[in-house]
Amino acid sequence: MATGRTHRPATRSRGIPEATVARLPLYLRALTALSERSVPTVSSEELAAAAGVNSAKLRKDFSYLGSYGTRGVGYDVEYLVYQISRELGLTQDWPVVIVGIGNLGAALANYGGFASRGFRVAALIDADPAMAGKPVAGIPVRHTDELEKIIEDNGVSIGVIATPAGAAQPVCDRLVAAGVTSILNFAPTVLTVPDGVDVRKVDLSIELQILAFHEQRKAGEETAAGDGAVPAATPRGTAADGSADQGPDGDVPAVMPA
Amino acid sequence: MATGRTHRPATRSRGIPEATVARLPLYLRALTALSERSVPTVSSEELAAAAGVNSAKLRKDFSYLGSYGTRGVGYDVEYLVYQISRELGLTQDWPVVIVGIGNLGAALANYGGFASRGFRVAALIDADPAMAGKPVAGIPVRHTDELEKIIEDNGVSIGVIATPAGAAQPVCDRLVAAGVTSILNFAPTVLTVPDGVDVRKVDLSIELQILAFHEQRKAGEETAAGDGAVPAATPRGTAADGSADQGPDGDVPAVMPA
DNA sequence: AACTGTGAAGATCTTCACAGCA
DNA sequence: TGCTGTGAAGATCTTCACAGTT
Numbered sequence: 001m002a003t004g005r006t007h008r009p010a011t012r013s014r015g016i017p018e019a020t021v022a023r024l025p026l027y028l029r030a031l032t033a034l035s036e037r038s039v040p041t042v043s044s045e046e047l048a049a050a051a052g053v054n055s056a057k058l059r060k061d062f063s064y065l066g067s068y069g070t071r072g073v074g075y076d077v078e079y080l081v082y083q084i085s086r087e088l089g090l091t092q093d094w095p096v097v098i099v100g101i102g103n104l105g106a107a108l109a110n111y112g113g114f115a116s117r118g119f120r121v122a123a124l125i126d127a128d129p130a131m132a133g134k135p136v137a138g139i140p141v142r143h144t145d146e147l148e149k150i151i152e153d154n155g156v157s158i159g160v161i162a163t164p165a166g167a168a169q170p171v172c173d174r175l176v177a178a179g180v181t182s183i184l185n186f187a188p189t190v191l192t193v194p195d196g197v198d199v200r201k202v203d204l205s206i207e208l209q210i211l212a213f214h215e216q217r218k219a220g221e222e223t224a225a226g227d228g229a230v231p232a233a234t235p236r237g238t239a240a241d242g243s244a245d246q247g248p249d250g251d252v253p254a255v256m257p258a
Numbered sequence: 259m260a261t262g263r264t265h266r267p268a269t270r271s272r273g274i275p276e277a278t279v280a281r282l283p284l285y286l287r288a289l290t291a292l293s294e295r296s297v298p299t300v301s302s303e304e305l306a307a308a309a310g311v312n313s314a315k316l317r318k319d320f321s322y323l324g325s326y327g328t329r330g331v332g333y334d335v336e337y338l339v340y341q342i343s344r345e346l347g348l349t350q351d352w353p354v355v356i357v358g359i360g361n362l363g364a365a366l367a368n369y370g371g372f373a374s375r376g377f378r379v380a381a382l383i384d385a386d387p388a389m390a391g392k393p394v395a396g397i398p399v400r401h402t403d404e405l406e407k408i409i410e411d412n413g414v415s416i417g418v419i420a421t422p423a424g425a426a427q428p429v430c431d432r433l434v435a436a437g438v439t440s441i442l443n444f445a446p447t448v449l450t451v452p453d454g455v456d457v458r459k460v461d462l463s464i465e466l467q468i469l470a471f472h473e474q475r476k477a478g479e480e481t482a483a484g485d486g487a488v489p490a491a492t493p494r495g496t497a498a499d500g501s502a503d504q505g506p507d508g509d510v511p512a513v514m515p516a
Numbered sequence: 517a518a519c520t521g522t523g524a525a526g527a528t529c530t531t532c533a534c535a536g537c538a
Numbered sequence: 539t540g541c542t543g544t545g546a547a548g549a550t551c552t553t554c555a556c557a558g559t560t
Binding site for chain 1: 282347361362364372440442454460466475476
């Protein structure tokens with residue numbers, strides 16, 4: 001082993017740090033709202049407040065994209081929306097398949113934000129033969145047997161797994177074998193994928209456990225006063241301070257349909 | 259904002275770094291699986307593989323909890339399960355309320371992992387009068403009017419918001435006013451909360467956008483033939499390298515019911 | 517005067533590599 | 539011998555603070 005190999009230059013995709021990439025969608029959402037209100041320009045201070053981060057961080061983040069602002073003025077909303085969209089690859093259409101149409105899968109299929117921003121639900125797939133043909137969110141559910149064909153016919157490269165934990169890895173393997181290279185996993189399992197495939201996971205129970213940790217911490221500190229919730233002073237929210245940064249930075253969360 | 263206040267000593271809750279806290283649930287899940295198979299001990303190497311992280315990181319994480327392992331042997335599964343559960347505050351019962359019972363809220367209510375690990379759904383709340391009384395996952399939905407009373411009667415400190423984006427902040431304000439100090443937000447909005455309240459967010463569209471960014475990157479690199487970029491080497495999956503760490507570390511994602 | 521862009525300092529997090537215990 | 543626990547080095551990320559621009 002050893003091999004001083006290029007030990008994963010990772011993150012440095014090409015200059016934009018991963019932490020910044022994770023915040024671009026946040027900025028984009030805030031900018032889109034401003035755009036809809038026809039606001040022409042914003043200062044880093046205003047936009048930062050709307051996105052829930054601090055302005056220094058926002059400016060540094062934008063500096064990785066280039067110099068899209070005007071000193072003394074701020075940023076042109078429309079222009080920034082375009083630049084960030086392009087950077088995120090949202091100027092093109094990404095066909096997505098959702099596998100596992102239980103409560104969660106249905107919720108995802110119905111999610112409006114999907115179509116609105118570069119993503120298109122190419123197909124809903126479920127292993128239950130009884131579901132086949134039934135429309136969910138206006139899209140007919142197709143059987144797992146067709147998975148490979150669907151991926152190929154639609155050139156799908158992003159797959160969403162909303163199956164029970166036990167089915168996740170097999171489904172993942174098939175998706176990858178069929179050509180999917182990015183997976184969003186809602187099943188509470190660690191997926192193993194070959195090199196070159198990205199996996200992000202969303203896990204409800206993990207998020208709750210992280211909250212429980214901080215909650216327990218608060219309870220302990222409060223003791224000083226007596227009990228009541230939220231003393232006058234700050235029991236302090238460990239991480240995530242009040243209005244500032246949301247979603248500390250943990251990594252995961254998971255959900256799983258019935 | 260501003261206020262040169264105690265500039266958030268944040269993370270250092272009391273020694274355990276936030277990044278470690280975010281991984282404890284992962285270890286716990288892997289350990290629970292081992293426990294069910296009656297495996298008595300595990301090495302950091304084995305457990306790390308099961309949790310999808312590298313062993314050095316796992317050992318360092320555990321070192322913050324104390325010295326619970328045995329050199330030359332490994333960790334006692336049952337003992338570790340207990341220690342991590344205690345650290346995360348899962349040895350006590352956390353009543354949780356879910357507000358917004360659409361497709362997503364129903365999916366969350368049906369999520370099995372809820373009850374199994376220290377969390378108990380105290381109530382399901384929805385603004386639609388027509389939903390009141392209807393059982394979802396065996397629990398009758400109650401109207402938003404009762405929110406405050408429910409929170410107080412059950413001593414709820416953790417709330418899950420699965421409402422449409424527009425209703426999220428108002429609901430959040432009421433939850434906080436009633437005593438909730440930890441919120442898991444599935445609505446695609448940045449919530450503003452007073453100091454001392456923790457907010458974590460889960461946002462589907464953000465996760466997809468992050469995947470799209472990397473996906474676009476991959477596509478671009480493959481083209482390498484054309485312009486001068488990336489030799490002939492691997493197309494490489496930007497971040498999240500193959501089987502290693504899952505879920506890079508972004509911060510957020512969002513889902514929203516119909 | 518107002519605000520961006522950014523070098524540098526600080527804070528966190530990760531990985532190495534090896535001393536030390538069972 | 540086998541594997542944990544951890545100081546130290548590295549890599550990232552955040553925040554400061556101010557030069558530079560309109």
